Amino acid sequence: MAFIGNTNTTQAFTPAVDFFSGNGSTTAFTLSRPVASVAQVQVTIDNVAQNPSSAYTVSANTITFTSAPLSGTNNIYVYYTSPITQVIAPGQGTVTTTSLDVYGGAGTSAMNLPAGTTAQRPSSPVAGAQRYNSGLVAMEYYNGTAWQPFVTNYTYTATYLVVAGGASGGGYFYGSGGGAGGLLTGTTSLSLNTSYTVTVGGGGAAVSAASTRGNAGSNSIFSTITSTGGGGGGAENSSAGNGGSGGGAPTTGGGTVVGTGTSGQGNNGGTSFGYATNDAGSGGGGGAGAVGGNGAFKVGGNGGAGSVASAALGGGTYAGGGGGGIQDLSTTVGSGGAGGGGAGGKRDGVAAVSGTVNTGGGGGGAGGGTSSPNSGAGGSGVVILSVLTANYSGTTTGSPTVTTSGLNTILTYTSSGTYTA
Numbered sequence: 001m002a003f004i005g006n007t008n009t010t011q012a013f014t015p016a017v018d019f020f021s022g023n024g025s026t027t028a029f030t031l032s033r034p035v036a037s038v039a040q041v042q043v044t045i046d047n048v049a050q051n052p053s054s055a056y057t058v059s060a061n062t063i064t065f066t067s068a069p070l071s072g073t074n075n076i077y078v079y080y081t082s083p084i085t086q087v088i089a090p091g092q093g094t095v096t097t098t099s100l101d102v103y104g105g106a107g108t109s110a111m112n113l114p115a116g117t118t119a120q121r122p123s124s125p126v127a128g129a130q131r132y133n134s135g136l137v138a139m140e141y142y143n144g145t146a147w148q149p150f151v152t153n154y155t156y157t158a159t160y161l162v163v164a165g166g167a168s169g170g171g172y173f174y175g176s177g178g179g180a181g182g183l184l185t186g187t188t189s190l191s192l193n194t195s196y197t198v199t200v201g202g203g204g205a206a207v208s209a210a211s212t213r214g215n216a217g218s219n220s221i222f223s224t225i226t227s228t229g230g231g232g233g234g235a236e237n238s239s240a241g242n243g244g245s246g247g248g249a250p251t252t253g254g255g256t257v258v259g260t261g262t263s264g265q266g267n268n269g270g271t272s273f274g275y276a277t278n279d280a281g282s283g284g285g286g287g288a289g290a291v292g293g294n295g296a297f298k299v300g301g302n303g304g305a306g307s308v309a310s311a312a313l314g315g316g317t318y319a320g321g322g323g324g325g326i327q328d329l330s331t332t333v334g335s336g337g338a339g340g341g342g343a344g345g346k347r348d349g350v351a352a353v354s355g356t357v358n359t360g361g362g363g364g365g366a367g368g369g370t371s372s373p374n375s376g377a378g379g380s381g382v383v384i385l386s387v388l389t390a391n392y393s394g395t396t397t398g399s400p401t402v403t404t405s406g407l408n409t410i411l412t413y414t415s416s417g418t419y420t421a
Contacts, residue, residue, distance in 0.1 A: 020076040022069030031078065034060045042079040045069045113139075117390045121147060135390020136192070148193070155189040156421070159386040159408075161313045164227040164244050164265075165201035165217030166355040166378030167285065169322045169344065169365035170235035171209050174251035175352070176272065177285035177292060177303050177322030177334060177344060178204060178214045179230035181360030181381050182244020182265030185309065188223065190387070190421035196223045198398060198413045203355055203378030204232060206363060210373070213238040214247060214363065220381040230378055231259035231269070233285055233322060233365045240269050240283070248272070248283030248292045248301055248324050248334075248365065261286045266319065270294040270301035279331055282344070285321030285362035287337040292321045298331040300324035300346075303362055306339020312386045314403065314410050319360040322376060325352060325367025336364060342376035355379030358414045383413040395420035 020029045022045070035041055038052035043063070050056055056065045069076050117135040127144035139150040164181030181201060190196065199222075204215030214232030221227075231243030233250070239257055240247035245266030246259025251273055258269040270283030270292030281295030287304030295301040303321030320337030325344035333344035336353060340361025345352030347368025354377040355361030363376030385400075392409040396402075398417015403410045411419060 016080045018078040019074040020078070021073050022071055022075055024071045025068050027068045028062055028064045029076070031061045031063055033080065040080065040082040042081055044077040046072060046075050118392065135388065154192040156387065156391045157187050158190050159187050159310065159312045160222055160225065161185045161309050161318070161384040162220050162222050162225050162227045163318045163360035163381045163383070164220040164229045165203040165381045166319070166322070166340070166360045166362040167217045167230035167232040167241060167243060167247055168204040168206050168214035168363040168378045169285070169325065169342070169352050169375035170214045170233035170238060170240070170247065170250055170282070171207040171212035171375050172366040172368055172373050173210065173236045173327055174272070174280065174282050175214070175235045175325040175344070175365030175367055175375050176233040176240055176248030176250045176269065176282035177301065177324045177341070177365050178233040178355070178362035178376070178378050179241070179243045179245035179247045179259055179261065179269055179285040180266055180287045180304070180306060180319035180321045180337065180339070180341065180362045181217045181220065181230045181378070182227035182262050183288035183307055183319040183360065184225055184227045184265055185313070188225065192421055195418050195420045197418055198222050198383045199416045200383055200413055201229055201381040203357070203380045204230065204363070206354065206374050206377040208374045211236045211238050213241055214375055215378070216241055216243055217360065217378045217381065220383055222383050222385070227265055227381070228262045230266070230285065230360070230362050233362070233375065234259070234282070245269070245286030245288060245304065245319065245321055245362065248285050248295070250282050251280040251295065258283060258292070259286070267291045267304050269321070270324065272301070272324070273297055281326045281331065281334065282324035282365050282367065284324045284334045284337065285341065287321035287339060287341060288319035289339070290337070293324070293334060295324050295334070298326070300326040300332065300334030300344045300365070300367065302334045303337030303341035305337045306341070306359070306361070309384065311405070312408055313384045314405060314412070318382065320362070322355060322362030323364045325365030327367050333364070333367065336361065340379045345372050347371055352376040358382040385411045385419060393420055
């Protein structure tokens with residue numbers, strides 16, 4: 001039958017007598033076997049039977065006399081009158097509310113369970129184990145494979161930064177700066193044990209052909225949050241592209257028509273000087289934090305500045321626009337916007353610069369001829385998540401970089417993967 005407590009054992013009785021020698025001062029003596037009560041022994045001192053209710057007490061293997069027996073050799077006799085008894089702890093009737101860690105003593109309050117964060121879970125739990133997760137603020141149990149919440153719709157908050165891939169600058173001649181990838185940041189709720197997809201958008205590839213618009217960047221996605229790839233820079237007879245941030249306007253063809261940015265994600269590209277001349281500067285690509293700079297006489301437009309991530313996301317500046325190109329050697333190319341934008345190029349070997357990888361920066365426009373034909377490629381995007389370390393599950397794919405800052409764990413995805421809440 002089922003039982004509560006120590007494993008039951010078969011008891012057996014072997015007669016025995018212990019002898020002790022009194023010295024007039026010692027009151028406690030060690031028995032050869034444990035006993036549970038004075039009723040299990042008979043005690044004689046100098047052939048006088050002792051009263052079990054007043055002359056001595058027993059506790060496990062110790063007998064203690066009220067008064068020290070007189071001196072003598074083996075003048076104390078202890079006769080065992082019942083089987084060897086297994087002493088069970090806690091003993092019968094000794095379990096209290098303190099033993100069970102129960103609030104109050106009326107049986108109507110609560111019993112405390114082990115509590116700790118996710119990181120403090122036992123390393124080798126058994127199925128059925130229960131505890132209070134102080135980080136998730138939820139009860140959980142171990143099902144033999146994984147810890148599960150008692151309430152399955154538990155959610156917690158994540159802070160995110162989703163930056164799409166930047167666009168490449170426009171091809172020669174008069175190539176304008178590529179727009180930065182769209183940037184979205186904010187907070188969202190994650191449901192426990194749900195897997196969320198992370199997609200990191202690539203930057204637009206550089207172009208080398210004349211009069212060719214730059215390639216748009218690819219979208220970045222976290223769960224249902226999508227940032228739009230940057231719009232390509234324009235070139236002679238090729239207008240600028242729209243995107244997360246728009247490409248800058250080229251000097252001819254597309255004229256002063258800029259690429260437009262997506263509301264809440266980026267900004268428009270800058271305008272160009274406006275007509276075909278080797279001294280005319282093309283516009284800079286838009287950035288997440290500012291419109292692209294306008295081209296001017298002998299000066300290419302600077303790329304629009306990017307945005308600074310919050311401290312909870314590790315800081316850093318992302319999604320700067322690409323600089324505008326220009327044809328003549330004695331002129332000034334547009335610089336890349338802060339946050340990974342690449343500078344523009346010009347002829348005679350001054351190459352356009354690509355956007356920085358994993359910033360969503362736009363590439364610089366190719367201003368020169370065949371001696372420096374390539375535009376700058378767009379920088380790839382990035383997805384960053386920040387959750388309270390107490391909530392962090394540790395379950396990811398895609399090898400994100402994991403760091404901590406204060407109470408938060410920060411995951412930086414430079415390639416696609418997943419996060420399971």
